[in-house]
Amino acid sequence: MNYKRTFLQAFMIFCEERNIDIQKLAELSGFSIRDLNSKPDFTLSNQQMETLWGNAIQISRDELIGFRFGAAMQLAALNIVGQIIQTSNTVKQALLNASSLIHLFTDFYTMKIEEKEKTFSIVFRKNNKYKNFATSFGQMGDFLVALTVHELKGLLLQQPKPLRVTMPSFKEKWQNDYLEILDCPVRKKEYYALDFDKAYLKTKIITGNYELQQLLLNQVAELKNTFADKGSFSTAIFNYLISNSYLYSLSAESVATNFNISVRTLQRRLKDEGASYIQIVEEVRKTLAIQYLRSDIASVKEISNILGYAEVSGFVRAFKKWTGRSPSLFLENKN
Numbered sequence: 001m002n003y004k005r006t007f008l009q010a011f012m013i014f015c016e017e018r019n020i021d022i023q024k025l026a027e028l029s030g031f032s033i034r035d036l037n038s039k040p041d042f043t044l045s046n047q048q049m050e051t052l053w054g055n056a057i058q059i060s061r062d063e064l065i066g067f068r069f070g071a072a073m074q075l076a077a078l079n080i081v082g083q084i085i086q087t088s089n090t091v092k093q094a095l096l097n098a099s100s101l102i103h104l105f106t107d108f109y110t111m112k113i114e115e116k117e118k119t120f121s122i123v124f125r126k127n128n129k130y131k132n133f134a135t136s137f138g139q140m141g142d143f144l145v146a147l148t149v150h151e152l153k154g155l156l157l158q159q160p161k162p163l164r165v166t167m168p169s170f171k172e173k174w175q176n177d178y179l180e181i182l183d184c185p186v187r188k189k190e191y192y193a194l195d196f197d198k199a200y201l202k203t204k205i206i207t208g209n210y211e212l213q214q215l216l217l218n219q220v221a222e223l224k225n226t227f228a229d230k231g232s233f234s235t236a237i238f239n240y241l242i243s244n245s246y247l248y249s250l251s252a253e254s255v256a257t258n259f260n261i262s263v264r265t266l267q268r269r270l271k272d273e274g275a276s277y278i279q280i281v282e283e284v285r286k287t288l289a290i291q292y293l294r295s296d297i298a299s300v301k302e303i304s305n306i307l308g309y310a311e312v313s314g315f316v317r318a319f320k321k322w323t324g325r326s327p328s329l330f331l332e333n334k335n
Helices: 003-017 022-028 033-038 046-060 065-072 081-086 091-099 134-155 172-182 198-202 207-227 232-244 252-258 263-272 277-295 300-306 312-323 327-334
Strands: 109-115 119-126 164-167 186-188 192-197
Touching: 003 022, 003 033, 003 046, 003 065, 003 232, 022 033, 022 046, 046 065, 046 134, 065 134, 065 172, 065 252, 091 109, 091 198, 109 134, 119 134, 119 198, 134 164, 134 172, 134 192, 164 172, 172 186, 172 252, 192 198, 232 252, 232 263, 232 277, 252 263, 263 277, 277 300, 277 312, 277 327, 300 312, 300 327, 312 327
Parallel strands: 164 186
Antiparallel strands: 109 119, 119 192, 164 192
């Protein structure tokens, strides 16, 4: 399995969803999309990766593109999360397994778990062998921090919140963007680290989320078509949420951040197409709820939590509103 190639494919899809001309991006970076998608042994040199990150920043006009990619990325798309979950029972085991696999998709960082009396840290340290690739270091480090928070949310019913995060690339002007995705204080330091309450290490992970993620990835093209009668921007928002919402916040702020626009602009553009953000969120939740219930992979409680409901009763009421039936009755009729 060529994980670095899969990582690049995921990044190009991410860029395309943000209206970046990926053919131009690839050409400027010294490769072709055709080769990327057709050659199993495709690879880029570290210098090409440096060029790719630089071009992506310039074309998108977004210095946080790696950070936003991490917040939208799914490890299942790299086929790595299966190896982690299938050999892990607790968060600690999952993180230790992840640290042994990080080299599969990046040469720039190593990952370690450092335990203290009441907290633990997930630390990403630079591989100084590649110290001349400053842009890659910054973007990949930002990516790893956002990805870690994103993926931990998918392992636990209780949403983990970092106590603090340190980033060498920290800039004060991006404080609101950091807070929106990481939901904790961020400060500048010479290495990337995420600090958590030590109690999380012993928490059992939800294996059902991995199976739901695989199900979603396998059927995402079909699910994306369910909102096609609206305008192109409404459809883009729906498609983004349908691909990411079960692990990621459904807030308008989060989505606006990932599309590099303000919440006001997001709402205005949806209104121009006769849609609203709440309407799209409800349609996404309905689509995913029906798909998950049909799969028989997770319980109603797990599905409720994944879709962002604080209480199962809230999910049940919403499901009745969407379908006229409770989840239990839906399951009975399905069988």
